[in-house]
Amino acid sequence: MRPLRALFVLAAISMCAAASIETNEIKIIANPDVGASEISRDELNRIFLMTKTSLQGTSHVEPVLETAGRVHKLFLKEYIGRTDVALMTYYRSLVFTGRASIPKAFVSDSELIEYVAKTKGAIGYVSANANTAGVKTLKVK
Amino acid sequence: MYSIVKSVLAIVVVSIGTRTLRAQFTEFKVEGRPVQIHGFASQGFALSDGNNYLTMKTSAGSFLFTDFGVNISAQLTGKFRVGAQLYDRNIGNLGKWHPELDWASGDYKFNDWLGLRAGKVKTVLGLYNDTQDMEFLHTWAILPQSMYPLDLRSATIAHVGADFYGDISLRRLGSLSYTAYVGFQPTDRYGGWFYGFKEYGINLTRLNGRLEGGDLRWKTPLQGLLAGASYLNQDLHAQATVRSRSYGVSSTHDQTSQFYVQYVRDRLRLDGEYRRNLLDLALFLLDSRSFYGSASYRVSKRLELGTYYSRFYLDLRAGGSGPSSHIFEKVATARLDLTSHWDLKVEGHFMHGYAASNAFRGFYPQDNPQGLKPETNLLVIRTGIQF
Numbered sequence: 001m002r003p004l005r006a007l008f009v010l011a012a013i014s015m016c017a018a019a020s021i022e023t024n025e026i027k028i029i030a031n032p033d034v035g036a037s038e039i040s041r042d043e044l045n046r047i048f049l050m051t052k053t054s055l056q057g058t059s060h061v062e063p064v065l066e067t068a069g070r071v072h073k074l075f076l077k078e079y080i081g082r083t084d085v086a087l088m089t090y091y092r093s094l095v096f097t098g099r100a101s102i103p104k105a106f107v108s109d110s111e112l113i114e115y116v117a118k119t120k121g122a123i124g125y126v127s128a129n130a131n132t133a134g135v136k137t138l139k140v141k
Numbered sequence: 142m143y144s145i146v147k148s149v150l151a152i153v154v155v156s157i158g159t160r161t162l163r164a165q166f167t168e169f170k171v172e173g174r175p176v177q178i179h180g181f182a183s184q185g186f187a188l189s190d191g192n193n194y195l196t197m198k199t200s201a202g203s204f205l206f207t208d209f210g211v212n213i214s215a216q217l218t219g220k221f222r223v224g225a226q227l228y229d230r231n232i233g234n235l236g237k238w239h240p241e242l243d244w245a246s247g248d249y250k251f252n253d254w255l256g257l258r259a260g261k262v263k264t265v266l267g268l269y270n271d272t273q274d275m276e277f278l279h280t281w282a283i284l285p286q287s288m289y290p291l292d293l294r295s296a297t298i299a300h301v302g303a304d305f306y307g308d309i310s311l312r313r314l315g316s317l318s319y320t321a322y323v324g325f326q327p328t329d330r331y332g333g334w335f336y337g338f339k340e341y342g343i344n345l346t347r348l349n350g351r352l353e354g355g356d357l358r359w360k361t362p363l364q365g366l367l368a369g370a371s372y373l374n375q376d377l378h379a380q381a382t383v384r385s386r387s388y389g390v391s392s393t394h395d396q397t398s399q400f401y402v403q404y405v406r407d408r409l410r411l412d413g414e415y416r417r418n419l420l421d422l423a424l425f426l427l428d429s430r431s432f433y434g435s436a437s438y439r440v441s442k443r444l445e446l447g448t449y450y451s452r453f454y455l456d457l458r459a460g461g462s463g464p465s466s467h468i469f470e471k472v473a474t475a476r477l478d479l480t481s482h483w484d485l486k487v488e489g490h491f492m493h494g495y496a497a498s499n500a501f502r503g504f505y506p507q508d509n510p511q512g513l514k515p516e517t518n519l520l521v522i523r524t525g526i527q528f
Contacts, residue, residue: 098214
C-alpha cells in the first residue's frame, strides 16, 4: 500500500511540474495603458470569453489571440479550457447573436506584440522568450 | 419583390463568403471604427419513410431546406456596439423566402455586471434558443425538435424590447451570468402556427404579444460544467378569419420553464435540457413537457460524432400513450468540417409518434393526407458555410 501511495504522490507531483513548465512557456502581455500588473486565472478566462471587459481600473480591455502554434494551444488548454475549434464556435455564437465581435488574431508573436503595443486595453499572450519591448507583462496569480 | 431580395441576399452572402473564405471575416473601418461583416448559408436534403416531416415532401426526398443570413456590427466605443442581422429561409412551406430582420440592437455595457441591449434581440432560453438557426455552431443538422422546433421557431426566437444582462464573479464558486428581458413577440406569418391552422379553415392574421423572462446560468468551479434555468412568460393574442368572419382570442397562460446542464471537457460535450410549457389559448390547453440528453465527441480536427435522445409530450395532463401523445426521437450524427468555414453533416432520425395532427410539431395533416403513421425514419444531409 505504501509503495502505491508513494507512486500516486510522485505522479501528482510530476503532473503539477509538467503544468508549471507549460505555463512558464507563456507570457501574458498588455498595452502599457492597462493599469494592472497582475491578473488572476479567472480574470484571464473571463476576458478571453468576453464576459469581462474591464480590469482593475482599465474600463475596456480587448483580448488578442494567436491563430495557431504551441503557445496558442498551451494558452487555450491552461487558461480557457477549450480547444481552438470550441473557442471559435463560442466566439461565432456571440457574433451571430449580436453580442460581440471576433477578437483579432495574429500568426506570430511579433505581430501580436506590435498590435498590443499600439492598442489601448489590449491583452494577449506570447512565448516566454519573445521580445516584449513596448508592452507590459502581467503576472498570473 | 421577395424573390429579388432573396437573390440579392444570396449573392451578397456567397460573394463575400467566396472572397473572404480564407479570412475569418470581413472587417473594415468607418471613421476609424472597426466594422465587421459575417454571414452563413446552409442547404439540406431530407428523406423519410413513414411521414412527411417539417412541411417538406420528405417521403420523396426534399431539397427545400435552405437558409442564410448576413450581419454587420461595429464597436463604436469601448462600451457601445451596434449591429443587425438579416435572415431568410425556405423549409418546405415555412419561411417561403420572406427575409426578416433577425436582430438589430444597440448594446451598452456599463460594467461587467450590468449591460443593456435594446432593439430586436435574440431571446435567451436554454442552451441554444438564440443560436438555433446557426447550424454551423452545432453538431446536429437539426437540433432536438422537442426543445427547438424549426416550425415554431418564431414563438421564442427573438423579441423587440430590452435586455439587462451581466456576469458576476463568485470567485472560487465560479460565476453567474444573468439576462432579464421584457418585450414584444412579433407575428411570424410563415411559421408552423399559420401553416397548421390553414388546414382547419382558420386563417391567422395575427399571433403576437407581450413577453418577459429571464435566464440565470452558473459556470461552476468544476471546469466545463454549466447549469442554468430560464423562464419565459407570454401574453399571446391571436386574430383569425374563419369563413370571412374575424375572431380574436388571448392566452391566459403561456409560461415556459427550462432547466439545463452542460459539461464540456476536451473533445467531449454532454448536454441535457428539460422544458415545461403551460399554454391556455382558446381551444389549446396544454401542459407540454420536453427533454433531451446528448453527447458529442470530436474525433479529429475534421470529424465529430454525436447522438441525442429526445422526448416531447404534447399534454401530460391528458395522459395517453399512443403516437398522438408524444414524439420520441433517437438521432445519430456525423459532422465533417471540410474546412474551418464549411461543414457537412449526415444524420439519422428514428422517431416514434407525431403528437397529434393539431400539435404543429413537424407533422401536418395537409402534408400527410393518407394519415399519420406512428414511426418515421428520416435521413438528413446538410452542408453549410460561414464567414
